[in-house]
Amino acid sequence: MKLIVITSLYEFTKEIERFLREKKVLAYFEMDVQGFKVFEENETFKENWFVSGPRQRPTNSLGVFAFIENQKASQLMQALKEFDEEHGNILNAFSVNVEESV
Template sequence: MKLLLITSIAEFEKDVCNLFKTSEIVVYSSSDIQGHKFFNGNNIQDNWFSAHRDSFDSKLYFSFTSEDKIETIFKNIEVFNSQKKTENSIKAVVLDIEKFIN
């Protein structure tokens, strides 16, 4: 069993849900989160009065699932990200589960 964690901007919520569906991961949870990004600007005018947005309405998704479904959703996320022109791609990570109570 693996723990899959996915983050995305809120605008991609329907897309991420579709990725779970097409990857046959039928049980997952989600939560609203606030993503933050610090912009490094050498020139103060580049970020005067927060010219660059530094926080984003985001979503966190997680699911306990099998490794074969992880491979499928990772491939689907890679395809999705390659087709979108955005700095806020969908991100995913997998953690091994050593012990659990069911």
């Protein structure tokens, strides 16, 4: 099992929810997230992070979390990559192994 984590600016919530419905992700949870960028200007942790400069005020963002079967997770990540490219790089997505669950 994988945990898929998606972060995006809050303004793209509807597009991401539509994407998840289209890809038949039937169970997920989302939460409001405040994104901070506290590294120095010359550091390149993530070039497309949501806050434009160091030590900026937080950006209102969305966090989406879904537990997905392994074989579907890689397909979903590829679809997320394509979706992100089509929409102008509006999200960050991660696939994390789930070692145990109860």
